[in-house]
Amino acid sequence: MKFICEVVILSLSIIVIQSSITFSRELGSPNHIKTTTFYTKTFVLEPGKVSRQTFFDVEFPRGHVGIKNLQAELVDEHGNSIPLYEAYLHHYFVLRYFENITMSQHANKSQPNYGKYFKRNDGACQTFVNSISWGLGVDARRTSTELPDPFRVEVGTHPEDVPKEYDEEKWLINILVIDTRGVEDKKGCSQCRCDLLDVKSKDLTNTTGVDGTPLPSDYKGGIFCCEKKSQCKLQQGYNEKQKRKVAIKYTISWVEWDQQQVPLKFYILDVTDQVTYNGSEPIHHCAVEYSINPEKTDEGHYHIKKTNIPMTKGGSLIYITAHVHSGIVNATLYGEDGRRLCEIKPIYGTGKEAGNEEGYAVGASGCYPKPGSMKIKDGENLTVEFIHENKYTTGLMGHFYVYLAEDLPKSL
Numbered sequence: 001m002k003f004i005c006e007v008v009i010l011s012l013s014i015i016v017i018q019s020s021i022t023f024s025r026e027l028g029s030p031n032h033i034k035t036t037t038f039y040t041k042t043f044v045l046e047p048g049k050v051s052r053q054t055f056f057d058v059e060f061p062r063g064h065v066g067i068k069n070l071q072a073e074l075v076d077e078h079g080n081s082i083p084l085y086e087a088y089l090h091h092y093f094v095l096r097y098f099e100n101i102t103m104s105q106h107a108n109k110s111q112p113n114y115g116k117y118f119k120r121n122d123g124a125c126q127t128f129v130n131s132i133s134w135g136l137g138v139d140a141r142r143t144s145t146e147l148p149d150p151f152r153v154e155v156g157t158h159p160e161d162v163p164k165e166y167d168e169e170k171w172l173i174n175i176l177v178i179d180t181r182g183v184e185d186k187k188g189c190s191q192c193r194c195d196l197l198d199v200k201s202k203d204l205t206n207t208t209g210v211d212g213t214p215l216p217s218d219y220k221g222g223i224f225c226c227e228k229k230s231q232c233k234l235q236q237g238y239n240e241k242q243k244r245k246v247a248i249k250y251t252i253s254w255v256e257w258d259q260q261q262v263p264l265k266f267y268i269l270d271v272t273d274q275v276t277y278n279g280s281e282p283i284h285h286c287a288v289e290y291s292i293n294p295e296k297t298d299e300g301h302y303h304i305k306k307t308n309i310p311m312t313k314g315g316s317l318i319y320i321t322a323h324v325h326s327g328i329v330n331a332t333l334y335g336e337d338g339r340r341l342c343e344i345k346p347i348y349g350t351g352k353e354a355g356n357e358e359g360y361a362v363g364a365s366g367c368y369p370k371p372g373s374m375k376i377k378d379g380e381n382l383t384v385e386f387i388h389e390n391k392y393t394t395g396l397m398g399h400f401y402v403y404l405a406e407d408l409p410k411s412l
């Protein structure tokens with residue numbers, strides 16, 4: 001429930017400091033794919049400060065449409081990309097929700113989610129964990145989420161599992177950004193190290209992790225230490241407190257829905273998911289993040305994290321990529337019989353410019369199997385494996401993003 005809790009908290013203090021710099025650009029293309037760029041409201045960064053917030057009811061293509069791609073990044077108030085070593089985009093999440101306006105008008109501060117119904121993706125983590133439709137972080141600029149034609153994520157219809165009285169489809173964007181200008185340890189601040197953020201374990205607001213189990217008593221870093229108002233340790237004597245206005249820029253490619261479009265299911269497979277069974281029914285326990293503490297492991301050069309996740313419903317693999325963090329070596333998705341379904345390689349930056357920052361995993365590769373050539377059976381038990389450098393790392397994530405078609409058109 002972490003995410004929803006955060007939505008609750010954030011909506012209490014909807015940020016109205018800045019003017020919106022929302023504008024958009026539409027480009028037509030011969031096959032009717034439209035591309036529009038949107039911006040969230042601006043928000044303010046300050047050296048060392050953590051910024052966490054949710055933008056409700058953001059701009060999005062309306063009507064019955066199929067989304068082909070959504071790419072996002074952090075930009076300054078003039079729309080210029082900001083490099084990761086100045087402002088680390090820990091994550092952005094795009095989440096779909098439905099609202100009953102009559103009900104939400106009656107919401108009050110103690111129940112700001114009243115009147116909203118959050119719609120998760122097709123993945124199976126418990127409750128609303130990993131429920132987003134799109135979202136990446138450090139890897140946002142170079143990881144493609146582009147779906148091949150004619151496959152789309154279908155939106156603008158009322159899903160059967162959303163109660164009827166929640167009738168208006170809306171979208172929210174949740175972000176966590178750490179301004180690392182002037183900090184003592186850029187890598188540590190990016191990994192939300194509790195000591196650098198001056199959060200003592202007794203001060204943690206949550207003592208339970210996302211999966212409901214207690215946080216380890218030696219929890220050293222991760223999302224629970226990147227609190228909304230945290231300040232990461234600055235270099236001694238650094239006192240340039242320049243504020244900076246920024247925004248999330250997001251570009252969406254989509255088509256009006258018609259018979260030619262093929263809908264996909266979207267699953268996030270989390271390497272921290274520990275599946276237990278109640279009879280044959282799988283119960284998921286996704287922790288979202290994990291840490292590597294080499295003193296405790298002893299696996300040599302690599303840290304290997306692996307789990308088995310059963311897919312209740314199968315289909316044809318159309319596109320696969322992964323959300324990765326710096327330190328990643330590679331990630332592999334295997335079928336139950338051991339066949340390799342997809343191997344993901346990171347893209348590491350080699351320069352200074354945004355999208356190519358040296359030392360950061362700025363993206364991940366993807367797999368586009370020929371539609372119909374690679375299938376997952378109903379109930380198939382997949383294996384997810386993430387290999388990292390065996391170095392002290394906190395707040396690490398390993399999530400496969402899997403797009404499946406349940407029915408392929410005969411023409412393919």
Ligand SMILES: *[C@@H]1O[C@H](CO)[C@@H](O)[C@H](O)[C@H]1NC(C)=O
Nearest residue numbers: 001002005206207208209210
């Ligand atoms: C945080 O703590 C509350 C109260 O103990 C709990 O209900 C909630 O699930 C926790 N949120 C998480 C795991 O983010």
Ligand SMILES: *[C@@H]1O[C@H](CO)[C@@H](O)[C@H](O)[C@H]1NC(C)=O
Nearest residue numbers: 106107108109110111112114
């Ligand atoms: C508003 O808050 C009060 C007290 O906190 C609560 O009893 C009431 O149910 C809330 N109403 C709504 C619509 O959330």
Ligand SMILES: *[C@@H]1O[C@H](CO)[C@@H](O)[C@H](O)[C@H]1NC(C)=O
Nearest residue numbers: 100101102103164165166167
């Ligand atoms: C919204 O909720 C109210 C109160 O539950 C209900 O009376 C109304 O019919 C709902 N609106 C729609 C459009 O279903």
Ligand SMILES: *[C@@H]1O[C@H](CO)[C@@H](O)[C@H](O)[C@H]1NC(C)=O
Nearest residue numbers: 276277278279280281282283
């Ligand atoms: C296990 O499944 C049974 C039968 O479907 C159900 O009654 C029970 O509540 C489930 N237990 C848990 C812990 O989910």
Ligand SMILES: *[C@@H]1O[C@H](CO)[C@@H](O)[C@H](O)[C@H]1NC(C)=O
Nearest residue numbers: 302329330331332343344387
């Ligand atoms: C991933 O990296 C490990 C360690 O270098 C290597 O042994 C393995 O072959 C790699 N896997 C793939 C699929 O490239």
Ligand SMILES: *[C@@H]1O[C@H](CO)[C@@H](O)[C@H](O)[C@H]1NC(C)=O
Nearest residue numbers: 282308309310379380381382
């Ligand atoms: C999936 O594989 C794991 C490890 O081999 C096993 O423990 C689990 O029972 C399997 N689940 C199913 C549904 O086959």
